Amino acid sequence: MTVFILVSGVFTGPHVWRDTAARLTAAGADVHAVALTGLGAARSAAPSGISLETHIADVIAAIDAVDPADARDIVLVGHDYGIHPAVGAADRRPQRITRIVHLDAGIPQDGVPPLAAVPDGSLRAQLAARAESAGPDSEVPPPARDDWPRWGSTAGLSDAALDRLTALAAPHPLGTLLQPLRLTGAGASLPTTGVLCTGNGVSIEMVQRLVDFGDPALQALTRPEVTFFELATGHWPMLSCPAELAEVLLKSAAGEGHRLEPAGTSEPPAHLRPFLLDVPERPRDRRGNVDLYFPDDEGPHPAVIFVHGGPVPADARPTPRDWPTLKGYARYTAAEGAVGVTLDHRLHDVSDYERAAADVAAAVELVRQDPRVDADRIALWFFSGGGLLAADWLAATPPWLRCLAASYPVLAPLPNWGLTDSRFHPAAAVAAAAEVPPFVLTRVGRESPEIAATVERFLAAAGGREPGVEVIDVPNGHHAFETLDRTDESREAVRRAMRAVLARLGRQDGRGRSAPDSR
Incomplete structure (x- = not known):
């Protein structure tokens, strides 16, 4: 069976994976939820100078803890910010990784800090200003209960789950968001799965539409090794629908999922098909x-x-x-x-x-x-x-x-x-x-x-x-x-x-x- 290494996002730790991990374990998988330095249970012993490289090292340590003689697949799952240390670790240990799962997370790029992936523009500006005033060794305080939507949709979370998320949240080391990710490209061809949480505003259809526009940067998403799933929930599926998430992760590990169509390989994409009314040709006056x-x-x-x-x-x-x-x-x-x-x-x-x-x-x-x-x-x-x-x-x-x-x-x-x-x-x-x-x-x-x-x-x-x-x-x-x-x-x-x-x-x-x- 599969070894799942789960990497959580900002303000959270291994605790968010509790229910999903239990279901994966019941299905016969081996599960390791990484305690990132400075977050959750690892916070009390946090040294100064925590950076993205610190968290990459945490994930590498989890990979190395799996006996190399063990023939089981290793699937890295990165949620939110956690995809950055996950991808960074896969780049250093590509031969050990079978698949990377982007759980409602973007596609980290070489030279780009995780801060760029924070969706709220005003929040990004606040964090940058905080780095200027308090320095990169400062921390980002966790959101109040009503402020979590600035970091992602809370759709699907029960009141009890939101209370638990808030109560167990820990300050996040700011330096981890500011350091650019450095990739050699060694893990670029690894099989990948994107799990999209539609309640957070993205769907497979939307991604296919972007591919159809011809963006070269997205054509890699049409590789046969890349699959997609959707979950009809917000940004924290491990809390809102842990059973469904566990099922999707197991299917991801098996290589299942929806595959995107490369641009221009079949009929024209939706935006280039003929207009439904037969309207006469007419000259245009082009002005800039x-x-x-x-x-x-x-x-x-x-x-x-x-x-x-x-x-x-x-x-x-x-x-x-x-x-x-x-x-x-x-x-x-x-x-x-x-x-x-x-x-x-x-x-x-x-x-x-x-x-x-x-x-x-x-x-x-x-x-x-x-x-x-x-x-x-x-x-x-x-x-x-x-x-x-x-x-x-x-x-x-x-x-x-x-x-x-x-x-x-x-x-x-x-x-x-x-x-x-x-x-x-x-x-x-x-x-x-x-x-x-x-x-x-x-x-x-x-x-x-x-x-x-x-x-x-x-x-x-x-x-x-x-x-x-x-x-x-x-x-x-x-x-x-x-x-x-x-x-x-x-x-x-x-x-x-x-x-x-x-x-x-x-x-x-x-x-x-x-x-x-x-x-």
């Missing part, structure tokens, strides 16, 4: 990072600006403004008598929302200054992860912005994005707004639960206020349904959404007739 599609008749015309989702890797080709869905919507808009606009913005990482927001604002001004555009009749239409960019326009809606729209949007930050306290929180923005501007929301029935929850939070915050939100449901639709679901239901949803947006712009239709202005 902005494309404008004009109606045939003379203007000035109202404009609909389509804002893509993300994050999208910086080197993804084609760029979003050339994706069939965005071009399809823009051409459809032009055919209906308004200017359709697409743009590329710099949402390449969840830390890029400020840059992306600036790009969108600049694109809006460029469009409004065009003499062929009626600057007093503008709509913004957001997609997917771009939905967070709607927050600024909800918080302060200028009179010329006649309508906001969103299709399968993210309307509150996902837990592991680290944006909870940022301005990019549409559900919070609409709750604080004096009135809800005209908003057309296309909601898909087969959305991921995590994204669907953000939509429901938004609708609850907006409920009962005028002008309010018009919801267009696509009961059988998937995220990005315009290229995935070529059904009459989907086509009618796109047409209804377009009619609703253009009605609020008071535009002329494609035959020169005035359409009503609900504003």
Whole structure:
């Protein structure tokens, strides 16, 4: 059977693995939960100068304690911060390791400190400031009971489990988060499993979508030796669903799990499949990072600006403004008598929302200054992860912005994005707004639960206020349904959404007739 070496994350120690370890042991596995120096039971004897290398040495010691003559597989499991010392140790002992399991943890890179993996941007800044003021030998105090979500979703944790997590938490040595990880590459080809906790905001579908964008850094995830599992819980599955986690770890050790498809190996990825409506080709006016599609008749015309989702890797080709869905919507808009606009913005990482927001604002001004555009009749239409960019326009809606729209949007930050306290929180923005501007929301029935929850939070915050939100449901639709679901239901949803947006712009239709202005 297998030897599991379990490495816990920030503020925790071997105690968090108690129930999962018991189930693994009952299944015949040998289990070693590593006591990292300065954490948990190892804290009382902690020396000064604890670094990431200290914790790598702790994991190496656990590996070396397994008799080399023992033919059993060794599976390293790293949770949260624990993946950094786990990967570091595997790099030094690659011949001893059968598989590395990333338990709701990222992919550590050579030269990058663990601090970069802390999801909350303001928290990262606080830790960096603490290092400046108190020095790297200081400690990070454990979170109060209500502050754990800054470090990861607590979804699925019972009150008793959260109380226990809080009571047993220990200060974390700050130096371990600041030291860059050093890798030789010796462990780069080891079999790997990612266990994704969907309650923390990531799913296999999302990872596949990032691979489909063509990011070279993610192509290694499509190796046959790399598998994935999902757990429908938050960031601490060893406390919220220990039995399910143990089962997944056993399957991981056996090489089971979902395998990703390499980009471009089969049919086109979802974002490059044809738009579901047959809209005529139309010339575009390319202005920097902005494309404008004009109606045939003379203007000035109202404009609909389509804002893509993300994050999208910086080197993804084609760029979003050339994706069939965005071009399809823009051409459809032009055919209906308004200017359709697409743009590329710099949402390449969840830390890029400020840059992306600036790009969108600049694109809006460029469009409004065009003499062929009626600057007093503008709509913004957001997609997917771009939905967070709607927050600024909800918080302060200028009179010329006649309508906001969103299709399968993210309307509150996902837990592991680290944006909870940022301005990019549409559900919070609409709750604080004096009135809800005209908003057309296309909601898909087969959305991921995590994204669907953000939509429901938004609708609850907006409920009962005028002008309010018009919801267009696509009961059988998937995220990005315009290229995935070529059904009459989907086509009618796109047409209804377009009619609703253009009605609020008071535009002329494609035959020169005035359409009503609900504003």
